[in-house]
Amino acid sequence: MRIIRITKIEEDAIERISFLTIPQNSVEPSEYILPIYKGTVSGLPQNINAIVVTSDLQGVVNQGGENLLLGEVLADNLKLIFDIYFPTIEREKTIAFLCGDLYADLTKRGQSGNPINVWKKFASVFGWTIGIAGNHDNFDDNIEEIFSIKNTKILINEIFEIEGLQIGGLSGIIGRPDKNFRLQEAVYLKALSNLLNKKPTILLTHLSPKILEKEFQGDERVTETLENGNITTLFCGHSHWNTNQPYNLKNKTQILNADTKVFVLTKE
Numbered sequence: 001m002r003i004i005r006i007t008k009i010e011e012d013a014i015e016r017i018s019f020l021t022i023p024q025n026s027v028e029p030s031e032y033i034l035p036i037y038k039g040t041v042s043g044l045p046q047n048i049n050a051i052v053v054t055s056d057l058q059g060v061v062n063q064g065g066e067n068l069l070l071g072e073v074l075a076d077n078l079k080l081i082f083d084i085y086f087p088t089i090e091r092e093k094t095i096a097f098l099c100g101d102l103y104a105d106l107t108k109r110g111q112s113g114n115p116i117n118v119w120k121k122f123a124s125v126f127g128w129t130i131g132i133a134g135n136h137d138n139f140d141d142n143i144e145e146i147f148s149i150k151n152t153k154i155l156i157n158e159i160f161e162i163e164g165l166q167i168g169g170l171s172g173i174i175g176r177p178d179k180n181f182r183l184q185e186a187v188y189l190k191a192l193s194n195l196l197n198k199k200p201t202i203l204l205t206h207l208s209p210k211i212l213e214k215e216f217q218g219d220e221r222v223t224e225t226l227e228n229g230n231i232t233t234l235f236c237g238h239s240h241w242n243t244n245q246p247y248n249l250k251n252k253t254q255i256l257n258a259d260t261k262v263f264v265l266t267k268e
Helices: 070-085 117-124 140-147 185-195 221-227
Strands: 004-007 013-019 030-042 051-057 062-065 066-068 095-099 127-131 152-154 157-162 165-170 203-207 233-234 254-257 259-267
Touching: 013 070, 030 070, 030 221, 051 070, 051 117, 051 233, 062 070, 066 070, 070 117, 070 259, 095 117, 117 127, 117 140, 117 152, 127 157, 140 152, 157 185, 157 203, 165 185, 185 203, 185 221
Parallel strands: 030 259, 051 095, 095 127, 127 152, 165 203, 203 233, 233 254
Antiparallel strands: 004 030, 013 030, 013 062, 051 259, 062 066, 157 165
């Protein structure tokens, strides 16, 4: 069984992107910063030299009078970042992992919408783009379009293999099943447990586990399920953790919370 381990993440961001979003308890947009960090990872297969991980890009950037989704601008910036900081890394041998909530609207906080343009941008930049949907990603009747994008894979509740990596993905959160990308608690936790039983190398969830000792917000039931499952490396978001470092559970599952952060992790 292949094991992926994040071995180092630098504390300081190598680049930052400013964006607009509507903060909590407000109706007016404010400026925020998306940090981009670099680090290293072990266990990648021969034909994969780097991975990019991000989540919760719920912002808008105005370029030339046009409002673009933060994820679209990020993808374009990552091309330049690879040229400057990672000139020997081929983007064609890089996998981008998107952990959900890639849409934003400056008319209302928490608005749901279609992030298909973000997926298309990432697909044009990297060899593979693999991800899940968050509770604010609403593809409506156009979800088939994302299945047709070359070198992309959106995981609703399944395992996908690439270059010997078993990538598990569970979209959405726990909530009312009549709402967008939400599952009843028992259904969600069962699906998560089933994915862990398949021993994924990497697991993507929108929900983060809750880490009481660190005061990291998330869901305690997700934490329990992960600790009782097979070891994996989890990329997640939804709840913001005030750290850019991975956290190891008791069973050695490694967690990287990518809420409003970007990580470029190259082969050790």
